[in-house]
Amino acid sequence: MIKHITIFTTNESNTSSFITSLLKDEKPEEFNFLKGIDTALFSKSEVLKFIKEEEIHDIKTLTANTMQSLKSMSSGEQKRVLLKYLLDQKPKYIILDNPFDNLDTAYQTKLKELFLEISESIGIILICNRQEDRLPIASKIYKLEKDYLKHYSSLTEYNTSINNQTSLERLEIPKNNTAINYAYTELIRFKDVSVSFQTKKVLHQINWQINKGEFWQLIGKNGSGKTTLLSMITGENNKGYGQELYLFGQKKGSGESIWDIKKKIGYFTPSLTDNFKGNHTIEHMVLAGFTDAIGLYTKPTETQLNLTNQWLKIAGLSEIKNKLFNQITRGEQRLVMLLRAIVKQPLLLILDEPTADLDDNNAALFVSLVNKIAKSKQTALIFVSHRKEPNLEPLAIIELQTTPNGSIANILK
Numbered sequence: 311m312i313k314h315i316t317i318f319t320t321n322e323s324n325t326s327s328f329i330t331s332l333l334k335d336e337k338p339e340e341f342n343f344l345k346g347i348d349t350a351l352f353s354k355s356e357v358l359k360f361i362k363e364e365e366i367h368d369i370k371t372l373t374a375n376t377m378q379s380l381k382s383m384s385s386g387e388q389k390r391v392l393l394k395y396l397l398d399q400k401p402k403y404i405i406l407d408n409p410f411d412n413l414d415t416a417y418q419t420k421l422k423e424l425f426l427e428i429s430e431s432i433g434i435i436l437i438c439n440r441q442e443d444r445l446p447i448a449s450k451i452y453k454l455e456k457d458y459l460k461h462y463s464s465l466t467e468y469n470t471s472i473n474n475q476t477s478l479e480r481l482e483i484p485k486n487n488t489a490i491n492y493a494y495t496e497l498i499r500f501k502d503v504s505v506s507f508q509t510k511k512v513l514h515q516i517n518w519q520i521n522k523g524e525f526w527q528l529i530g531k532n533g534s535g536k537t538t539l540l541s542m543i544t545g546e547n548n549k550g551y552g553q554e555l556y557l558f559g560q561k562k563g564s565g566e567s568i569w570d571i572k573k574k575i576g577y578f579t580p581s582l583t584d585n586f587k588g589n590h591t592i593e594h595m596v597l598a599g600f601t602d603a604i605g606l607y608t609k610p611t612e613t614q615l616n617l618t619n620q621w622l623k624i625a626g627l628s629e630i631k632n633k634l635f636n637q638i639t640r641g642e643q644r645l646v647m648l649l650r651a652i653v654k655q656p657l658l659l660i661l662d663e664p665t666a667d668l669d670d671n672n673a674a675l676f677v678s679l680v681n682k683i684a685k686s687k688q689t690a691l692i693f694v695s696h697r698k699e700p701n702l703e704p705l706a707i708i709e710l711q712t713t714p715n716g717s718i719a720n721i722l723k
């Protein structure tokens with residue numbers, strides 16, 4: 311008989327080593343039934359494996375039917391081609407590692423239906439750290455506590471075991487008197503900006519103005535152009551040349567320095583965490599945000615030390631500030647990276663799917679810190695997310711809506 315299993319994880323769980331153990335010959339006892347059985351893995355790490363294979367060995371497995379490279383696909387598109395490939399292999403079991411992360415809500419709904427449909431013939435081992443991601447098919451429920459699997463007899467029993475701790479200390483956001491002095495209201499302005507890649511039209515006549523201290527949420531389906539839009543602000547994309555794109559008052563391509571722009575922007579996306587080997591202390595990681603360096607190479611000023619410690623206190627990380635980055639949990643790492651991006655008090659802070667792969671508790675903590683930063687009005691924010699994060703309080707929403715000519719922008723306030 312096919313088994314369907316749900317394993318709830320938190321950011322304290324050793325999820326990746328647990329998944330590796332499921333695929334090895336020596337499995338946790340409860341999973342011995344997988345021995346010798348074809349088992350597929352649907353996860354972000356598998357996408358990365360195929361990207362590497364394509365880049366290093368020029369092997370196009372997931373993208374065999376397209377000219378486009380896997381790396382240049384949007385994160386949602388990458389997950390779609392991976393799932394199609396895996397299901398074509400007709401596995402007996404499939405491990406779904408946080409399958410709904412990075413996917414738009416319409417596709418999440420479609421996927422849930424698909425998983426229910428395939429569950430007739432394929433066993434599903436769902437690993438998820440958000441409650442809303444569970445599927446109504448599990449015959450067994452576990453929670454992975456570090457490396458230990460704890461069994462629950464029902465979902466109700468699991469639910470009552472969770473303790474929610476979501477508030478941050480009621481402390482004031484520190485003000486950095488050495489932050490960039492900027493006298494104007496307008497930070498960024500797109501006027502009828504369009505972008506295409508070869509024949510693919512991605513953005514169509516975008517009009518969007520971001521003013522000082524505003525809190526924006528950016529939403530839109532997978533592939534609608536959110537990352538492309540952000541990359542035009544951060545300077546990683548030169549499609550803005552010759553168009554009416556104004557970054558901090560300067561027209562794109564009018565001789566502005568990319569370093570000057572970067573100084574005014576804080577940027578965070580979860581994959582940035584991978585750039586850090588983790589052998590710096592938390593305090594040093596945050597301090598290094600003043601210079602955007604990986605480690606701390608210059609002696610910090612008294613003001614920088616002071617600000618860093620105030621931020622650590624707000625995020626509740628003061629007591630562990632001397633721990634190494636690789637010794638703390640994923641949720642704590644995420645908060646540290648947020649502090650690192652905010653500590654210099656940039657004019658604009660971009661958070662690209664910052665809560666992906668956080669558990670409910672840590673996502674709520676992260677969101678409450680973001681709301682706090684937004685309320686201080688010292689920094690404008692753009693928060694990209696597919697999930698409806700409860701309690702997120704943006705001032706306005708910009709939605710990219712796909713059309714055959716590329717996505718148009720709808721401003722929802």
Ligand SMILES: Nc1ncnc2c1ncn2[C@@H]1O[C@H](COP(=O)(O)OP(=O)(O)OP(=O)(O)O)[C@@H](O)[C@H]1O
Pocket residue numbers: 378382383384385386387412507508510512530531532533534535536537538539
């Ligand atoms: N260098 C490139 N070459 C070809 N197509 C590209 C390139 N970069 C992006 N695209 C395409 O542009 C479209 C927009 O991609 P983008 O990553 O901006 O979407 P997104 O809204 O961020 O998606 P997601 O929510 O899935 O992350 C996608 O269809 C993508 O495949």
